[in-house]
Amino acid sequence: MDAEDFELPRSRAANERLHALIPGGAHTYAKGDDQYPEHLAPVISHGKGAHVWDVDGNRYVEYGSGLRSVSLGHAHPRVTEAVRRELDRGSNFVRPSVLEVEAAERFLATVPTAEMVKFAKNGSDVTTAAVRLARAVTGRTRVAVCADHPFFSVDDWFIGTTPMSAGIPAAITDLTVSFPYGDLAATEEVLARYAGDVACLILEPAGHAEPPPGYLEGLRELAHRHGCLLVFDEMITGLRWSEAGAQGLYGVVPDLSTFGKALGNGFAVSALAGRREFMERGGLRDTHDRVFLLSTTHGAETHALAAAMAVLDTYVEEGVTARLHALGERLASGVREAAASRGVGEHVVVRGRASNLVFATLDEYGQPSQPYRTLFLRQLLAGGVLAPSFVVSGALDETDIDRTVEVVADACGVYRKALDAGDPTPWQGGRPVKPVFRRRA
Template sequence: MTALDCTSRADFTRSAALQDRLADVTPGGAHTYARGEDQYPESMAPVIVRGLGAQVWDADGNALIEYGMGLRAVTLGHGYRPVVEAVCAAASGGTCFTRPTRLELDAAEDFLALVPGADMVKFAKNGSDVTTAAVRLARAATGRETIAACDQPFFSVDDWFIGTTPMSAGIPDAARAQTVRFRYNDLASLASALDQHDVACVILEAATAAAEPAPGFLAGVRALCDEHGAVLIFDEIITGFRWSRHGAQGVYGVTPDLSCWGKAMGNGFAVSALAGKRGLMELGGLRTDRDRVFLLSTTHGPEATGLAAFRAVVRAYQDDLPVAAMERAGLRLAGGVADAAADAGLSRYVSAAGRPSCLVFVTRGPDGAPSQEFRTLFLQEMLARGVLGQSFVTSAAHTDELIDRTVDACREALGVYREALDRGDTAGLLRGRPVAPALRRAADPRRRPDRPGHPG
């Protein structure tokens, strides 16, 4: 397995065959919609065999520089030895018991030492578990049902959120009606939602890859929640350990009532957390005279490997150097892409945008509007040159050499992009159908043919 240079083009024949088999045994061919083949150019969705640092190797033997890093879950790099060794040591002593372990106490104390304003924490395995637990807790505390959710891409697989998306089949109308949306950086839209509805909680990401909070916005959200008696929930699933080891709340200085964590807190191992103020969290415990909340009760939430991974991540983040490394890599990459685009006369059409530790790339068509066709063409040409990623999200393992190779691949890809713009479309250059939004009502425009003998 060798690395590709800009004169080589990756072949994905074996991956395509494996993807066909995956589609027969797993709905959509992947366990996460964002990992689906419809998010990549047709016949160019690598099936991964292993990873190390900021690179992965696929079934065809291609060595690919990876961005996105496990849907932003990996900040220290794949196979980061201190985490792997901590996990192996924990697993050797057993992973799941009938009573709490000392590891649970140690991990909880580590967590609470990092998170400002949190008095208690409960661990789980994925982000949806903890965001939904936060919503349930808020509803119990306030006696209200309505949720005000920011107009951000994703909070949970559960009914209260998925019912607000185009992919709402199977969600009762009553569940959909219980969530209202408000606009990020728009206090008036939140105030309107709070005035018109009896809101139990307000949930949002304090910041995203594409948007930083405007001055006073988060403080204004805090004040509106206090005024209306609504519980404020920060979704720190992405921002935690990527913005800082204290999360976005530590960067922006606004403390929520509850916060939800996951992804990078285990560097790819399965662990998530709900943290919050004691008065709320105890509603799920044994120090309350109120009706108890069935908060989180998971067999595998406190299992040893996830918590050992988390504690090793905490040790790696003692000084936030991983965040600095991600930001340094992101700045180098954004600058290189900007230079390459300028040299190709494409600054209006292709750019890297967002927080340096959480970059996305923007691809526009001839009319200057974001384009799925041109996004797919860019993905196709980058993949062909050994760069895998729906974004430019970095890790601390992205070295200068890997960033520079990425920029070189980008320069070549932009030559094809320039040709498509000059033609006015991607015809003859894009092989297959464009990518499509992960959350959409129908399988089209990337519907798979029915399996022979098994009509859909």
């Protein structure tokens, strides 16, 4: 279907209902309709495997499923069966379920670089718990976050550093400082500037580029030499880099690490893991002042822990990480070839590890462009591809990848026309998509 003729009347009406009742029209800002071309933000009816259907009846090949959380595909039978078994057995009790120890054993067997684990419901819970624990262990107040990684938590210590800092006291924001990824000398300057006051360095161990040789090892040495903890945010890298996360792939053991997203294949479960000597500060067998580490009413719901165990088993037994890499490599190669063949190889750019691909849309000057992203997304949607990123799931097959490449090729043809015209506006179909973090709506 031509993008000019592509309409989503039922989704448009559903979005109006969403905005009337839910601030932002979604429960995650990255899912907001401002992230999509105007009036072309599909509202999802259901999903199966690598496909989703919107309320208008359109079927899409989907990428970045659940903001990277649904890595096995929607309604994965092994996961749903594990969840279904628990639903009739009760989900939450006044004392721990036996599934809590079984899930902990399964997690620590898969991520052997950690010695203890505590489960919660979302990534922010566990990253904030890691920060609190690091402050308690070190007796220090400041947190150093990697400036090159976009998100760590919805809590004040991080959100106060973004353009959406309304409602957060400066006194809290001032306690968070930043360091650049891959630059040990610059990081040491930060630690020297706040000598004896930085509790931890927190970062994603890898992003769209591989860590420089020796960087993660050097960062661990640097952190320990300056008396602070090293925290790996493995929300994205966990399972997608290896079954044991980036720490398992690169062989660098952090003091604490946090997992989520792929861990539950869409079910709400996250994990704080780390060295026993630190994790026990939040327990009942330590002599230091107690740390209120994590205490969540729903953090150990049995069906979510069952989902996590099924996910871990599936990854290990079926080699899912390797499959994600193979699918991603096929997609990246196809997209790059399609873009080059349409003369936009320097403007539609695929980046990242094969299991975690993103794309950049660059203007005629080689600068990131929201108007060109809008044009590109609009063409993809009309072709039946829902792709805010090119992050693959294990449910995709080669037919899905090849179909996606065909749609991308058509989109790149339109992209070339816009570049030749020097103006993407005629192909935008309305206002451009917007960045998530901005001061005004």
